[in-house]
Amino acid sequence: MFGFLMRRLAVLIPTFIGVSIIAFSFIRLLPGDPVALLSGERVMSPERHAQISAQLGMDRPMVVQYFDYLGGVLTGDFGTSIVSKKPVLDQFLTLFPATVELSFCAIIIAIALGIPAGVIAAMKRGSIFDQGLMGIALVGYSMPIFWWGLLLIILFSGTLQWFPVSGRISLMFYFPQVTGFMLIDSLISGQKGAFSSALSHLALPSIVLATIPLAVIARQTRSAMLEVLSEDYVRTARAKGLSPFRVVGVHALRNAMIPVITTVGLQVGVMLAGAILTETIFSWPGIGKWILDSVFRRDYAVIQGGLLLIAAIIMTVNLIVDLLYGLINPRIRH
């Protein structure tokens, strides 16, 4: 297992360095003078330009600049926002819990509905159940989620008025951030109705964000189940006279879950991309909206830092998934 971990790290570290080169080059590839872009000053005298350039260290050779940047990144310095003048990492850490909370709820929805749907479809292969469920899954998979979000707002926030349109909690409630997770903080605060308010704000965005992962998980579970159900050991289990529930639930499902776990892991990247759209539609103050807002504000330092931070998170999650995969499936380690 240790060797497996080392091999994965040997691939991961060059990839991370590569992404850091992309993030580093990003500001230098933009049309325009990087010194002007980073300082946010449009018009400046040559003296001022030289002064800022020296201040930012941009008068040194490119290679020195890069290693300086990489050194900063490794010690937690992801640059400073051009607009707010705050460290990018601080902003990221403030907003990240909102995205984690949203993504976590979405993945729970996707797993809780997707795996049973896939199992049922596989067990009733070819039936109306199977066709119906897989038809819905394909629609979900093809869904432009930014439109889906708008439709849900029209129906549930407009016509039915069941759920709020945007934000994380009603403005009536105010309590200090303890964990950054609204569901937990609202419980800690002990204010009446705060938790249900947070939950109702979370409902629509997490449904929207769950849609594509749910469809992918359902399809993957079905095909993994079908493969496993045709195996000899499942036939043996059936022949022994075990109940269908035991055959599927204990014998088949365990092995079918192996590829599904990988799929769930891969959804993290899909989710973070989906978060950009979902958070924008629902004004959810997470990192997806933060990055998009920074694109519009031309806050290139934030885009640069955010890009690297998000890539690092995805790579870490993929590593964890790989290790889990190696734990349940020893064949993969070799």
Added chain:
Amino acid sequence: MADVTITQKAAEPVSSAQMRRQMLKEFWFYFSENRGAVIGLFVFLFLVLVAVLAPVIAPHSPFEQYREAVLKPPVWAAGGSATYLLGTDPVGRDILSRLIYGAQYSLFVGLVVTTLSLISGIVVGLLAGYYRGWLDTIIMRLMDMILAVPSLLLALVLVTILGPGLNSAMIAIAVTLQPHFVRLTRAAVMAEKTRDYVTAARIAGASPFRLMFRTILPNCTAPLIVQATLSFSNAILDAAALGFLGMGAQPPTPEWGTMLAEAREFILRAWWVVTFPGLAILITVLAINLMGDGLRDALDPKLKRS
């Protein structure tokens, strides 16, 4: 699929035209077994027809603003009129006509992005899988980097560098989709490279170029075709998403995602300006994905035997 045909017909010599016809027939047999795939194909062909005939069938210009008919509901809703079948948008443009012209943009985006990423992906993947060694390592690490960033975020970053617009959006999306083709081609090439027919061709004196493109590539096409369909629908979705975020096609282009972005503030007042462009995206993407599922079933020999 190729081996099956050859062994069946081995007794008598067959011309390549005959064989191709036979393969096509077999392909259609498996494809048409999937009802959804056939429906998807017909919807797709219909959309292509709509896009090509847009100037003929669109009842109005997609840009003409009818000031007296702002935010008219569709014909079946109260207050709707038959002049504007699907109603008008906030500045009085006919939504149906804009949707019809929008089909041109979406299909064009799908075609260009898929072609770009397919061709570049195949070339890079062939090089990596054929030569291996340091070239392979560098290429695959590069692909890992691209895959480590969520596709929409990478596309946003690239569009920021290239400047907003449909062309930048297409290039950016092609870059995010390309690694999948590289990986597939590389894996297929590595599996094929050690086969006897490749060795035979090499001994017969085929150049590396010929070996890669004429000998090996034709035998790796099945997974690439399936991936190409997937990329086609992904490209349409991502281009619409970028348009929706204001970083893709710019107003007043009748691109479906851009139309949604312009309609956003009216969602609670005029449901139709939001509903129809999104429905158009969904139907197009769904049709292509249905086709993709059918293609996968028809081209996957593993499924065929069961």
